Amino acid sequence: MFNKVALIENRYEEINIKLTDPEIISDQEQYTKLMKEYSELTEIVEKFREYKSYKKTIEDSEEMLEEKPDKELREMIMAEIEQAQAGIEKTTHELKLLMMPKDPNDERNVIIEIRGGAGGDEAALFSGVLFRMYTMYAESRNWTYDIIDANETELGGFKEVVFSIEGKGAYSRLKYESGVHRVQRVPTTESGGRIHTSTVTVAVLPEVDDVPEVEINPADIKVDTYRASGAGGQHVNKTSSAIRITHFPSGIVVTCQDQRSQHKNKEKAMRVLKAKLYEIAQANLDSSVAENRRSQVGTGDRSERIRTYNYPQGRVTDHRINLTLYKIDQILDGDLDDIIGALITEDQARKLANIDKR
Numbered sequence: 577m578f579n580k581v582a583l584i585e586n587r588y589e590e591i592n593i594k595l596t597d598p599e600i601i602s603d604q605e606q607y608t609k610l611m612k613e614y615s616e617l618t619e620i621v622e623k624f625r626e627y628k629s630y631k632k633t634i635e636d637s638e639e640m641l642e643e644k645p646d647k648e649l650r651e652m653i654m655a656e657i658e659q660a661q662a663g664i665e666k667t668t669h670e671l672k673l674l675m676m677p678k679d680p681n682d683e684r685n686v687i688i689e690i691r692g693g694a695g696g697d698e699a700a701l702f703s704g705v706l707f708r709m710y711t712m713y714a715e716s717r718n719w720t721y722d723i724i725d726a727n728e729t730e731l732g733g734f735k736e737v738v739f740s741i742e743g744k745g746a747y748s749r750l751k752y753e754s755g756v757h758r759v760q761r762v763p764t765t766e767s768g769g770r771i772h773t774s775t776v777t778v779a780v781l782p783e784v785d786d787v788p789e790v791e792i793n794p795a796d797i798k799v800d801t802y803r804a805s806g807a808g809g810q811h812v813n814k815t816s817s818a819i820r821i822t823h824f825p826s827g828i829v830v831t832c833q834d835q836r837s838q839h840k841n842k843e844k845a846m847r848v849l850k851a852k853l854y855e856i857a858q859a860n861l862d863s864s865v866a867e868n869r870r871s872q873v874g875t876g877d878r879s880e881r882i883r884t885y886n887y888p889q890g891r892v893t894d895h896r897i898n899l900t901l902y903k904i905d906q907i908l909d910g911d912l913d914d915i916i917g918a919l920i921t922e923d924q925a926r927k928l929a930n931i932d933k934r
Contacts, residue, residue, distance in 0.1 A: 577675060581624045588614065588621045620674045623667055630663040669928075676927045681782035682748035687724070687851045688780050691736040693756065695774025700733030702759045702885075703776050705908055707737050710750070712910025719743025724844045725832045738832075738848060740783060747782045752919040754780045755882035762887070771888060775881075781851035790853045792846075798822045801838060821845045828852050883915075897922045 591614045594600050600607055637657045645653065690706050692699035714721045720742050727735040741750065757776045762769055784790055800820040818833030819841040830852070832845040884893045885904060892907050892915070893900040899918050901907065907915070 577672065578624075580675065581620060581671060584617055585621050585624055588617045591617070620671070623671050623674060627664060627667040627671060630660040630667065633657075633660040634664075672928050673924060676924070679748070679751075681751075683745055684747045684782040684784070685740060685742040686746045686750050686780050687738065687740050687783050687848055688750070688753070688778065689736065689738045690734065691777045691779075692734065693775035693777050695759075695772065697729060697731055697733065698759075698763045698772055699774040699776055700729045700735050701731060701763075702733070702757075702774055703735070703737060704733040705759075706757060706776055706778065707734060707739070709908050709910055709912070710741070710753070711739075713912045714741045714743065714746075714910075716910050717743060719746055722844075724848060725830075740844075740847070747780070749916050749920075750780050751782075752916060752923075753778050753882075755880045758881055758884045760884065760886045760888070781848075781855050783847060784850050784854045790850050790857065792823070792849065792853070796824050797849075798824070799842065817841060819845045821849055823849055823853070826853065826856060894919070 591610050594610055595607070595614065600610065634657055637653045637660070640653050641650065688710060690703045690710075692703045695702075711721050722740050722742070724738040724740060726737040726739075729735060755778060757778055758773060759776070760771055760773050763772050798821070800822070802818050802820065817836050817838040818831065819838065820829065820831045821842070822829050828849060830845045830848045832841040832848070882894065882896055884895065885908070886893070887904065889902070890904045891900055891902045892904050894915055897918055899915065901914060903911070903914075
């Protein structure tokens with residue numbers, strides 16, 4: 577690893593020199609590209625230099641010990657060596673984290689799809705609870721969200737709801753939410769007080785712009801317009817502004833009826849279609865490449881049960897890392913950092929283990 581880091585440091589110095597070249601400064605495109613690369617390498621280089629500083633401290637201290645100092649000075653030198661060794665251990669770990677393959681999607685915005693599964697009306701109601709949880713989490717991080725499509729039920733839940741979340745690093749944290757979420761509680765419609773188990777499916781897709789993996793031929797899609805509908809006659813448009821896009825090669829159908837503008841609905845639907853096609857392209861990657869690019873604990877497959885929300889016991893259990901927290905109310909109010917933080921830590925540990933094996 578350190579050989580690779582040394583090469584990165586050499587590249588960093590090379591870019592530093594180039595950035596003072598008047599010819600490069602006058603070329604805005606090249607200058608911007610180099611500045612971006614320089615910025616990306618800075619943290620690794622600074623950490624490597626911190627590591628080398630600790631190494632130098634140990635070398636100098638060991639030379640001083642060879643001169644057989646008195647007891648008091650020797651104790652001071654040994655304490656300095658011990659401190660430097662702890663610094664080496666810390667910076668080595670931090671360098672490993674910085675050198676891990678980065679998920680190219682981590683800084684992207686996300687599109688989240690929540691769909692009621694087994695449980696009928698109860699599953700639809702819990703879909704609404706999860707929608708609220710994610711939007712409250714987004715607000716806590718100063719992210720913004722925008723509903724793309726929603727199919728509401730008479731009881732106030734969602735058969736399905738699709739929305740986007742925009743914010744720095746949104747995908748890096750929310751990607752762990754893909755999978756089946758199970759709820760155990762007594763439904764409000766249950767007169768006998770029996771606990772019911774229902775499931776809700778969550779899919780988190782990185783929102784993409786123009787990437788080589790996603791090319792949409794206009795001839796491959798069909799765009800239909802229709803009148804939007806809502807539960808109980810609410811939010812019903814009088815004009816045909818809702819959009820349905822069918823992508824023939826993949827069979828994907830995307831709808832959007834949240835906006836009253838047909839143009840805006842089409843724009844949103846295209847964003848979802850691109851995200852879905854990108855997901856398919858990622859899934860078709862060679863398995864070794866896919867492993868490097870996937871940053872989820874578990875498969876993230878929508879059929880995989882990842883979490884249980886047990887209301888009677890007030891607990892939430894993430895089955896991928898065997899984490900149980902007895903704070904269901906806070907979690908459903910958007911306090912997801914403990915769960916997501918634990919998932920990130922587990923993911924990093926797994927990746928570090930793979931690096932150490934090489």
